[in-house]
Amino acid sequence: MPELPDLQAFSYNLDKKLAGKTLKHVAVINAKKLNVSHQELQGTLEGQKLDKVYREGKELYLKFSKGDILGLHLMLHGKLFLFEEKNGNKYPIIELHFTDGSGLALTDFQGIANPTLNPDDKEAPDALAKDGGVDYLTARLQKTKTNIKTVLLDQKIIRGIGNAYADEILWHAGISPMSISNKIPEHKIKELVRSIHTVLTDAEKAILKANPDIINGEVRDFMHIHNSKKTHSPKGEKIIVKEGTRKTYYTEEQELYS
Template sequence: MPELPDLEVFAANLDKQFKGKVLKEIDVTVTRKLNVEVPELKKKLEGHKLSSVSRNGKSLLLDFGKDRMLGLHLMLHGELQMKEEGKEPRFPIIGFDFTDGSGFFMTDFQKAATPTLNPVISEVPDAFTMSKEAFLELLAGKKTEIKSILLDQKFIRGIGNAYADEILWEARIYPFSPAKAIPAKNAEKLYEAMQRVLKNAIAEIRKANPDQLSGELRDFMNIHHSKKTESPTGARIQTRKVGGRTTYFTEEQERFGLS
């Protein structure tokens, strides 16, 4: 699943490619998750100029003007693809054709990727908008394992499995430590690691593939990598599967609240 850094790059690239263009036609192939009828969607958006594309949590927001916002959530396997002359995409969910002949698609073989007209924007803070004070307060009140806190979109939005591991390793905090057991100074380091890891990842993705609209670039990751056996500082990378997710960690990460 694309996480905050991937989506930040996707949003910037869509904005660069399509900002200011007029939507000629929108084609919805899979309607089961669309929150309005297709005719209403077409009436709302067709003929209007795309003013911006941005990211909010794990969603992309296409702004066509007042009451004309379209949210795209890629879910687990959704992808964005540029329109190519004479080539039809596989597993399309929704397609966008602009008056200059350009366009793009959102696809998903599982048909789970979701378009939403005028989505309700969650009040849960994004990882980039959450203040340090709010982060420390969140951790202080939770007995839950710290990795679960980072992953829970009801507490903080944008982070997924891979970046949670990277953030916790960067802060040297054991992922299964109860959140409230982490001392304040270490919780502050965790907040700073979260900001640093996510910003560095965005820069790495842009450098490796400046026009990227799909995929999850992970080669630069320090420990969340199936082909790496040691951290950059030489510790053996260990894994543990919990709830269908594999956690990567090392003994460099300090345990808090565990006997």
Template sequence: MPEIPDLEVFSMNLTKMLKGKVVKKLEVPYPKKLKTTVAALKKQIEKQKLTEIYREGKQLRLAFSNKNKLGWHLMLHGEPALFEGKDFPKWTIIALQFTDGSGLAMTDFQGQATVTLNPEESEVPDAMSKQVNTKFLKETFASSKKAIKEVLMDQDLIRGLGNAYTDEILYHARISPFSVANKIPGTQIKVLASSIKKVLKDGIKQILKHDKNLISGEYRDFMKVHHAKKEESPGGYAIRKHKVGSRKTYYTDEQELFS
């Protein structure tokens, strides 16, 4: 699933490529996961200029000249895709055809990606925001007996963090993912607050270094522990894996367990 650094790069590049283009026609070949009607989408989006594409939590937001917005949640396998003319990419959920003949689609072979017209704004802070600081984390963790990884990935507490980057953040902060949230000392919470921003910003830099025009896919080769083919961390410790359901947690004994 695309996470904050991926979505930041996608939105940056898509804005650069598509800003100012006018939507000639909107098509929804797969309306099953649509959060509104096709008619409402057409009425509000067609003939409008695309002004910006940006990230909000785990979503992409497409903003238009009439102040309407589309929220795209890519879910596990959704991807933005560019196309020309009327030939949509395979597995298209929604497609915007622009007046210059180019187009932007969201595809998903599983059909789980969702489209929402004017999604509600959330009061839950984004992981990249200034609000997610030491004070906020201390307050958030204080009453929680859950594992720290579970807390960080709870979208009702902090928006945007997913499985891979949470592992990387906790490794950077040297905190075990199985630590009990309210047992983590204040000094380590301060380190964690810094690690969140540093790891996410570095992720953006690494992805752009790999492909400055990337608009889809997940580039993870630079990750220090969340990597299926790596056996040791940069510190020389064995990378351990713990699987719950379909989710794998990667960690090492360098990370302290607070319980």
């Protein structure tokens, strides 16, 4: 599943390519979870100019000239494709056709990628937002005995972080993923917040450097810890892989708070 840095890179490139174009037609092919009727989606968006494309949590937001927003959640296997005149990509969910003949398609072979018209505001802060900083995380972690990795993955607590980047962030901060959240001292929470910003922003830069035009897929080769091709951390410590519903990559150099 694309995570925050991937979606940041996608939104950057899509905004460059599509902002300022006028939407001619919305084709809804297989949007099972669309929150409005096909007719309402078309009636609301068609004829509007696309003002900008940006990221919110794990979604891409397309904001139009009248203030309406089309949210796109790629889920596990959703992909985005630009096309000219006609979409030739398989498994389309929705297609946006612009007046200049260009278009954007959201596809998913599982059929569960999810477009939403005017998504509800989310209570949880974005991982890169100011309101998700030290004060927020300190107060939030004091309330839970759940392990810290589970907290970072909970989109109702902080939005945008997924499995791979949770491992990278926790290694960078020197905190074991099995640490109990309310046992982590305040000075380490400050390090955690710094690591969230450093790891995620550096990852976006690495992704765009590796693939300047990326709008789908995942670039992971640069990752230090959550990387099946690596056996040791940059500090020389063996990488341990804990199996489960999600694999967790960590090292013994990360401190356990319990």
